[in-house]
Amino acid sequence: SFSTMFMDMDRAEGHVAMLSQSGALSTVPVGFLRQRGIGVRHTHATGNDADITVGELAVAVAEDPEVKLLLLYLESIPETKYLEELASVALARDLPIIALKSGRSEAGRKAAQSHTGALANEDRVVDAFFEQHGIWRAPDMRGLVEATELYLKGWKPRGRRLVAISNSGAVCVMTADAATNVGMPMAKLSAETDRKLKGILPSFATTTNPIDLTAALLSNSRLFGDILPVIAEDPAADAFLIGVPVAGPGYDVEAFARDAAAFGRQTGKPLVIAATQKSVADQFVAEGSSVFPTETEADTALHQFLAHRELMARTKARHAQGSKARAPWVPAATTTMLNEADSLALLAERGVPVVAHRLCRSRAEAIAAFETIGGPVVVKGCSADIAHKSELGLVKLGVASREEAGEVWAQMEAIIRKHGSRFDGVIVAAMAGGRREIMIGAHRDPVFGPVVAVGDGGKYVEIFGDTALLLPPFSKDEAKAALQKLKIAPLFAGVRGEPPMDVEALCDAVMRIGDLMLDPTAKVVSLDLNPVLLDSAGKGCVVVDAVVFQR
Template sequence: MSRLKAALDPRSIAIIGASENPNKVGGRPVHYLDKFGFKGKIFPINPSRAEVQGYTCYRSLADLPEAPEMVIVAVAGDNAIGAVEDCAAHGVKVAVVMASGFGEVDAVAGKAKERRMVEAAHRAGMRIVGPNSQGLANFGTGAIASFSTMFMDMDRAEGHVAMLSQSGALSTVPVGFLRQRGIGVRHTHATGNDADISVGELAVAVAEDPEVKLLLLYLESIPEKKYLEELAAVALDRDLPVIALKSGRSEAGRQAAQSHTGALANEDRVVDAFFEHHGIWRAPDMRGLVEATELYLKGWKPKGRRLVAISNSGAVCVLTADAATAVGMPMAKLSPETDKKLKGILPSFATTTNPIDLTAALLSNGRLFGDILPVIAEDPTADAFLIGVPVAGPGYDVEAFARDSAAFGRQTGKPLVIAATQRSVADQFSSEGLSVFPTETEAVSALHQYLAHRELMARTLARKATRARLAPPSISSDAMTMLNEADSLALLAARGIPVVPHRLCRSRAEAIAAFEAIGGPVVVKGCSADIAHKSELGLVKLGVRTREEAGEVWAQMEGIIRKHGARFDGVITAAMATGRREIMIGAHRDPVFGPVVAVGDGGKYVEVFRDTALLLPPFSKDDVREALGKLRIAALFAGVRGEPPMDIDALCDAVVGIGELMLDPAAKAMSLDLNPVLLDSAGKGCVVVDAVVFQG
């Protein structure tokens, strides 16, 4: 936490606008600092009081015996600006500005006020949290610089979870969820408008806290990627999982986020790709942000995701298998030896294949759990377990079931979740330190998230060693120019990306010669750096079969281009390429995340079906192969109905080449659109048929 130590572990805190009333914004921090055991110095500032909540109160910063490291600015409106400037003048290190009414409500005048505060702070070497911040809370040190109502009924429940948010409410709502499950938090911080210290920068400092074992983020905007990239690197080095809830998936959500934070939202699919690239799990909603928390805190070292389900209900067994299939978690196939041992223990009407249905035998034999679980624990095919006990009344030895399950969990050291709807049953399992969920669907969902996230982190860490950390080139988009198709194809060919055989013809005679050299039939296309979409203007002619026709079409193309007042760069004569599937490869330079490469189903309906995957370079062939596997058309690549597989290796090479091109400053590529790229059978490669490249 060295970077922002004064924000997270200050030695002294002053409160401008301190109140005797702990239910007021200026009174809450004073109350919390005392309640949660802050060991540093506390300096309330209020010119109308001599004492606040038992502490000596001062008229101003100038009257303090020393410069505080942190100041909480709990005065409203424009008074906060003067308070911040006063802090900067008196050597304060961090100011937490709680006042609202700035950039979140007025993108012009409000932002200008924010800049005034930040500039004054930076001139003195001070940093600002906020404005519009609910505050910071470090329960590890007792530094609670927050006015959140949530903490009023909390005891000191220090844990190993950190929650950071741009929103005040969303910094504490997850804390409430976790408290219900008996999970404490160490940090919960709300940065507000991020005028200076952003949620990402603060998260990097929090991630360095060795007591933090899980870091949760709520983001409404990502104005820059630098700190999130640094956070991901620190987290991977520490083996610290990071889960992010990024709002604004829908257009309505993006508009709401803009009005809330005063910042523009990011294109959602690029956010997905960025998080995946860096090993950060993106939660779909609030439940997804917190529901698997206790699994992350168990210290398990999972080896895979093959699931074994055990229940006294056949329905729970079926529903567990359905839920696992829905999230792509395979049911383990138990070994013949395990099956034989189970058959020797269970009655004949019980099911020994996975899922294992104990039926009502559990009622007559309370030792069944204790008998079968050690057998299942030894099976090498099992990576994770779910035990479902939906109902168990009088006659069931639930205490023994829970005790045996806990022993089983310790024996395997593998992930184990419990599905128990009945409160009395759930409480027995919870008392043994087991992770209990109300339904098998919720249990599987949490287990899937945990296991998939750990796999994502492992893959990201492995790639980190092989991926060169290249900084994307800084290219201005202000003077972006489009290359004509011939120059676009030449740029690709120079990079080793296969393009269709072609010639640029600047005269009728050259068109005829090109036809004879390539051999018919050919494609003839008009070429102009002023025209991106040629088909709509009649500038594409397929199946030209004679030298005379090639000459006539050349003249027609010249006439169309000149008629539209566009530059005439010539006419392209190209071979009629063939392939099994039309693929699209595209790329653009996102203003926040840098180069982004898209690959997916191509052709004229590409914008209708939108079956594409995004990748952030640098990436490997394996990364591309994994992305292709997520497409709706993925099954076609392997060949169907007797067809041979397609040449995915060649396609992966081409996509990697585009990623490298986007990272090369010499290429000056701002965006490109390769559609179609014809993909053929294995061993026959792929070829770019049409290309448009924009350079900066």
């Protein structure tokens, strides 16, 4: 490192490794961790990755049995090979990885590109890649390091239901707010726990979670020690936060700190302390507890640790089940757009439900298709040269007679030929029904490979941008989890008396698209299915418009 900070500090060997594409950002976290008394075993900077990359070096560092947490700072990901290998090694060792990948904004991506000379990565694809491999993505430098000591405790959490205890009602309220904001539910304590707490606490104290000890703690310093064993027995409690905003002369802070540490050892469950006063915080630290200045910081760090451990467990379970391998992909110099009929045929071959339709190359065929399908129908011009048909007047809804079907066929042919485009015929399709327009898209990222998008569809899809990304291969549970990230997710369960929608059918279609993108023989470069009409549970979903590009 170029940094001279190491001349001013003792080399204290610890269990954290820091690897960075930036020289400065390899040392800043070290300084922060040293302030919290946490030693660092490795710190390496690779600059612009001209030779050895961060990922390549991190694989070697991850094999060090003394490393219990690995931190990464990345500005670009030119390839995924070593990061995938790193994730595999880390999962086998149960080694958590936290990555800070800069360049979330357009301005940041441009700055990163000028700094490293590498192409900028699409940020949402980076999110999906990290999630697929069990890597926690930190939003900023504090998120990279703030929860470090929680990872070093050796805790094996089983959930994220929180119990909060404080001698301040306001801290109880703010703790509940902060926990809700980050996604930690407040545990519902059992009736037996409530009964026992009522036998210990004064009548004006709060025994429901969060538990407010009130100022009674000043007159009875044993309250902490008396209630903690009771709470420890409650099966709903996964993690604990103790807030001590008010303490000093008259409070037996030493006993509080000692009782809290004993409680943590007894339960083996994650425990954090929120204490602003340094004199108070120092006594909890001296007993080995993890202390944060405010309940918000404590909640945020605790949630990161618990959610990351859940992510690692899901990733490990998926790997244990086995998954389809990604075949090598050779980029094509040129791509070809299939016309809509061929696009729908390709999807149907892969088991993706598509609207009933006929490709008609004459007026007579259009009339026959109308009679076979039954009106009203949709009539659409079909050309491998035209991706967006509506703007050219090549979509006609509600065609209600055989004569009209024939007339519209002739109009579609005239429009396509007028624009000098290939005339592949006219599609006559059933008027499909559904409750919600969904989009499913896919493309091949030059670094991360196949990417599948699913979200709110229709003509405003680009405006609202309510989509989630998945990197195949992925499971049905992962597809469902992606759908739950959407803003429209509450609609899937049914609202205002409406029945739920067929999420199972939608997930099945999304998984089939993922399989299609993994199959090199299909030669699909990208596709856009919009809309996919999603109906009520048990009634499925159906693709009514599709554009597929092949190499």
